Amino acid sequence: MIAIKDLKKSYNSHEALKGISFNIKEGEFYGLLGPNGAGKTTTISIMSSILTPDSGEVLINGNNIYTHPNESKRIIGVVPQEIALYNELTAEENLWFWGGLYDVPKTELKKRIDEVLTLFGLSERRKDKVSTYSGGMKRRINIAAALLHQPRIVFMDEPTVGIDPQSRNLIFEVIEKLHSNGMTIVYTTHYMEEAERFCDRIGIIDNGQIIAEGTLDELRKSSSAKETIVITFNNLNDDKVQKIQSFWKDCNHTDDKIYFYTSDLKTELSKIISQCSDAGADIHNIEIKKVNLETVFLSLTGKQLRD
């Protein structure tokens, strides 16, 4: 459905994209995960044909988006990162305007506006100016405006930044519904929970490069990220810490906690507990942190995802 081939883009001397390539299948939920400034928005802007790459190619449904921009634009809906709405117009007026730009017939558009307003729980506020909306409500209309022409592909560029939990949950439900209806979704975020929840496949982008790509399980396996056993002790002292560190090198000590890193949790957990007891340390609590996108990202880039 979407083929990205060796995209490169520089702003003056800064290389924003250093040759990005990936493919997205029809109906797939693809996540572009990376910290701020990694190149996510630049990639989405190029895929939406509003930014020209220095080199590379974007094929949407087999059409090059630069030679056939209108064919591509008609099947794409873009949810921009910023709330791109006219604040002095009502929600309904905004939807009429944005839907009208895709030449949706008037009667059909009216029906779709009613549908999206219901879907996003804003039917009762449809006649209110967007300026009177909360941040979460604005986010919902921002997404709704991208769906009126019933696109086959939706690019969502960090659509849940800075919103309340109620709106976030509602948006999540809508996104899942759209995906279950067969919509191809490209989702950029720096929230790992969102990527873990929605994405069939994830591309991790950093410094303008895709540094890893695959399903969540594939990423976990391919990375050197280890699971963490966090043990809290009673009366931990330097002598006990030294004894524990002598049998388990790959660990860190802070206050009354020791972090043990392992790639084989099932086998190593009982061994660690036993040796801690042998060292005379009194275990108060054990916590297990499994490998997630955050740790995968950390192991791949050496950076926190929200850096």
Added chain:
Amino acid sequence: MIKLTIKDLRLFFKDKRSMLLSFALPIALITLFALAFGGAGQGKKDTKISMQVSDLDQTPSSASAMQVLDSLKNVELLKVPLEKAQENIKKGDQACVLIIHKGFSDSLTAGKELPLELQYDEAQEIQVGLLQQSLIPTIAMLPFNIGNPKAVMRNRFDKMVPGASDTVKQNIQHKSDGLFDAITMGEMQSDGNDNAGAGLFGGDIKMTKLVAAEKDNSLGLVQAVAGTAVMMLLFSVVGIGAGILDEKQEGTLKRLLYTPMNPIKILFGKMISANVISIFQLVVMFLFASLVFGLDIYSHLSGLIITIVATAFACSAFGVFLASFAKSRQQVQGLSTLIILVMSAIGGSMMPIFFMPAFMQKIAVISVNFWSIQSFYDIFWRNLPITSGTFLSRILVLLLIGTILNSLAVVLFRKNILKLS
């Protein structure tokens, strides 16, 4: 408190826009108004009021008269053939022409009334009035300076006492000649501009309105409505044009670009809305002037509509051009305040251009205000038909300004606004 003061002062002096508005703009305006009101370079040629002269007599006497007129400190004499001079008045380029008719020399010698005629544009009666103040005493003294004053005196006495006997006339004539010789001896030292003899010799000039003003509309009212309307329109269209920059800043421009619409249509959309709002604004202003101040717009409806449309086109193009040229709304506001005030000052929005020195009147043509206000003068004051070449040429200039600015806006929009990176 001192720290806060120092911080505020630092912020102020680092803010280029504040500096521009606080210092550069007032200085620019003071300079401009000083120039406009003739405050600079007093005594220079540029502070003179221009007057055309057509010499139909072509005699040494008429040439001498021209020399006397040319010596006037506050009048710039332009020697122009009559037809050309009349054309200039009809176009509104000049206020009047002083015609020295055939027979001037003979009349001067015979002491008869001089065949002088001042043809003028009633729309510029203030300028003509100022000219008259200089002209009448000078013309009254022409026989005294270059003619036969004794013959003038004789003719005057004949007119004043037509039934007097020859003896009485001879007696008066003798005394008058003696008196005149005494005056001549004293006045020979005069610079010729003294109006001491004006009452005695008269200073009659035949006054002819070459371009008659519409009686229903006063000059002041037309000036007030047209001048203010154009200046305020420029301010409001700049606001509309700057909407493009707001759209860029708020992300709606980017969102528009995601749609299948051709990007240039975004600009065209802005141009059209600016035009529609401009037309609406001008219509409201002239309707208000009609209802409240009695400006007769209904007798000149076709001309008014044409002028409003052309003015709206040029002004909205100016607004869109400025927005495409600037990088931010703040920049547009700073630039527009300066440019609009300058254009309004030199273009006649703040005061009629004939109050200004000649060189200021020449540079007025670079402003949209000038062409628009003159077009409104044409229809409401000069009462020109819409088929008049003068009126149409001004409308053409407005349309040309609009077309050029719109074309530049398209180029700048592609270069500055659509560049999202």
